[in-house]
Every structure is written in structure tokens, then in C-alpha cells.
Amino acid sequence: MIKDGFFLEKIHVEGPYNFDLVLDRLSNDPLNQVDIENRSVKVPMLLNHHPVVAEVKAIGTTDKPEFFIFGTDGPLKEKAAVRLSDIFQWHLPLETIHMHFQNTELKPIFDAHYGTPIVLDFDPYGCILKCIIHQQLNLAFAHTLTERFVKTFGFEKDGVWFYPLPEKVAELKVDELRELQFSGRKAEYVIGIAKETAAGKLNFDELKNLSDEEIYDKLIKLRGVGPWTVQNFLMFGLGRPNLFPAADIGIQNALKKLYKLEAKPTLEEMETFSKSWDPYLSYASLYLWRSIE
Incomplete structure (x- = not known):
């Protein structure tokens, strides 16, 4: 065929x-x-x-x-x-991961979404830009804003859109992104990441060979990059298996639903819940998201 x-x-x-x-x-x-x-x-x-x-x-x-x-x-x-x-x-052996969760509170979710892998964003550079754009936005508008950004400054091939190249974004002015409804600060962050990448200071091929901790220490120094962004990048940019972004609202809501809590769980409660999910915390995160999507 x-x-x-x-x-x-x-x-x-x-x-x-x-x-x-x-x-x-x-x-x-x-x-x-x-x-x-x-x-x-x-x-x-x-x-x-x-x-x-x-x-x-x-x-x-x-x-x-x-x-x-x-x-x-x-x-x-x-x-x-x-x-x-x-x-x-x-x-990855998803059966091994599935069996790991059979004696945990996440068993019903893993059974319902049996065989769901973590799929990476198609480009690590695009992944970190998307993480920046999505910060503090509801998911629907986050996708809309990202789509505007890509279709305005990216390029198309065979009916598929590519994120704009770092060299292109590095030359943009904040006002050009504000016209798309970026906040001024978020526009600065995106342009700053692009400048670091275009200059070779942020090399995604090199990042792949570093530990989670080394990547965290490197990325957290960038303007606009906080723990949530690093954790999401590690998970969906590089496929690291043991990340649990406890500050993520979606995960908090999923845990509230799962444990029938009156309020969102505290960080201490989330740490207690997640102890038995190690070393596959990224999969726990994914399946919790799936449970409320």
C-alpha cells in the first residue's frame, strides 16, 4: 500500500x-x-x-x-x-507499566485506558514553546493561541504545519505576538526561548543526554520557565517516565474526582497518593488526565 x-x-x-x-x-x-x-x-x-x-x-x-x-x-x-x-x-513495555498499577488506586483508570502510551510532541523545541504558550490558559484558548502562532509564523508542508523556526521567532517583536492575543510577558518569553535556541545556547539534542535534574537546572534559568513547564517538557518533549507535575490543575481535579474529595488535594496529600506509582509517575499523570478529558 x-x-x-x-x-x-x-x-x-x-x-x-x-x-x-x-x-x-x-x-x-x-x-x-x-x-x-x-x-x-x-x-x-x-x-x-x-x-x-x-x-x-x-x-x-x-x-x-x-x-x-x-x-x-x-x-x-x-x-x-x-x-x-x-x-x-x-x-516501551506497556504491559509492565499496566501491571505495576494493578494494585493501586489507579487500577480502574488504567483498565479503562489500557495500552495508552505517552506520545511525545513532534518536536522538542515546539514542545517547550507550546508549554510556554499554554501557561495559565484554559485548554481551548491555549490551543487556539498556539494555532494562531504556528499558522502566522510557521510553515506548511504536505498539508501539515511546522512550528516557526527559532531564527524566525527570534526576530519577532513583542507587538507582533500581542496582535495574536499573547500577553506582553508571554511574548517576551517565547522570543527569548527562540533567541537562546537560535544562538545554540539551548541545544535540544544535547538535552536528551542529560538527567532530569540536569535538564531542570538548565531550563529553570530561562525566563518564563517554571517547574510545571520543565516537568511537561521532560514528559512530552523527551518521554521521561517518572514525572508528576503536582501543580497541574488537571491532575488535581482528576485526583479530587478519583478520591471523592470535597476540595482539591494538598501537595502533601498528592505526595502520599503517588508513592506507590513510582517509577512510572508520568504514566500516572497521563492516565489521570485521560480520566477527566
């Missing part, structure tokens, strides 16, 4: 892996080109500074996951396949 370019390969993944729930979550972001009926998503990637679009289509089941990958053939084919495996976390 060949479509939109050359057939790259067929992927077999160890189950469980529920790609339909992956697509459901990805479809919440209007920038993602998701086709629920076709069970596919188009993925924009910058590889060696070249924009590449690949389409991932599920052909298997949750217990026996299989995928076709379509895209443009060429010298970046192998790198694209590696990056896709990283984005969709095809290497």
Missing part, C-alpha cells in the same frame, strides 16, 4: 498499544492532522534541518499492534523511522 510518497516500512510493536486512544488525544490539538476513520496521523519532523512529513497508519489491534509508515523516501528515511519510534514510544 503506497500513499503520499514512498512506502517506508511496516512496524510491529509489542502489545498492548492502543493507537485509537492515541489518535483521540492527538485530535484535541487542532494543529495535528489526525484521521480517526483512517486510523492515521501525519507527523511533521525537522531532520538535519529539513522538514519531513510521515504518515503513521494503524493496521493492527491493541493486543497486536502493527503500523504502516508512509513518507518521502531518501537519505532521511532511517532517521525518520528512528524519530517516529521515539515519538510514539514503541520501545
Whole structure:
């Protein structure tokens, strides 16, 4: 089966892996080109500074996951396949993680969302920009503002939008982002991150090789980056498995619902609840979000 370019390969993944729930979550972001009926998503990637679009289509089941990958053939084919495996976390044994939670209070949620992986944002640089944009906004407007930003200053290839390059954003003026309804401070943060990236001071390939603590120490120094932003970047930018952003309102609301609390849990209560979830706190976080989405 060949479509939109050359057939790259067929992927077999160890189950469980529920790609339909992956697509459901990805479809919440209007920038993602998701086709629920076709069970596919188009993925924009910058590889060696070249924009590449690949389409991932599920052909298997949750217990026996299989995928076709379509895209443009060429010298970046192998790198694209590696990056896709990283984005969709095809290497992780979700059954091991699922079993870890069977003797915890999260068992009903893990059963309901069986085989849901953490899927990374398609680009780490785009991930940290999105985290900055989403700060202190309701989810609907956060997606709207991000979409405005990308479609105004980014670029399109094969019907898929790429985040604007750091060099482009670094040259923007605060007023240009304020026209999109950015706050002045948030505009400054986004431009500042872009300047650090364009200058090579913030290198995402190097970050991948650092520990969570080293990345935290490096990113927290950037204007506009707080603990919540670092934790979300570690989880959805790099796929680190043991993050629990306790300050996240969604997680607080999910715990309030799960434990039938009258008020949102305190940080001390959240620490107590989460002790048995280590070393897969990122998955606890994801499934808690899923439980209220």
C-alpha cells in the first residue's frame, strides 16, 4: 500500500498499544492532522534541518499492534523511522507499566485506558514553546493561541504545519505576538526561548543526554520557565517516565474526582497518593488526565 510518497516500512510493536486512544488525544490539538476513520496521523519532523512529513497508519489491534509508515523516501528515511519510534514510544513495555498499577488506586483508570502510551510532541523545541504558550490558559484558548502562532509564523508542508523556526521567532517583536492575543510577558518569553535556541545556547539534542535534574537546572534559568513547564517538557518533549507535575490543575481535579474529595488535594496529600506509582509517575499523570478529558 503506497500513499503520499514512498512506502517506508511496516512496524510491529509489542502489545498492548492502543493507537485509537492515541489518535483521540492527538485530535484535541487542532494543529495535528489526525484521521480517526483512517486510523492515521501525519507527523511533521525537522531532520538535519529539513522538514519531513510521515504518515503513521494503524493496521493492527491493541493486543497486536502493527503500523504502516508512509513518507518521502531518501537519505532521511532511517532517521525518520528512528524519530517516529521515539515519538510514539514503541520501545516501551506497556504491559509492565499496566501491571505495576494493578494494585493501586489507579487500577480502574488504567483498565479503562489500557495500552495508552505517552506520545511525545513532534518536536522538542515546539514542545517547550507550546508549554510556554499554554501557561495559565484554559485548554481551548491555549490551543487556539498556539494555532494562531504556528499558522502566522510557521510553515506548511504536505498539508501539515511546522512550528516557526527559532531564527524566525527570534526576530519577532513583542507587538507582533500581542496582535495574536499573547500577553506582553508571554511574548517576551517565547522570543527569548527562540533567541537562546537560535544562538545554540539551548541545544535540544544535547538535552536528551542529560538527567532530569540536569535538564531542570538548565531550563529553570530561562525566563518564563517554571517547574510545571520543565516537568511537561521532560514528559512530552523527551518521554521521561517518572514525572508528576503536582501543580497541574488537571491532575488535581482528576485526583479530587478519583478520591471523592470535597476540595482539591494538598501537595502533601498528592505526595502520599503517588508513592506507590513510582517509577512510572508520568504514566500516572497521563492516565489521570485521560480520566477527566
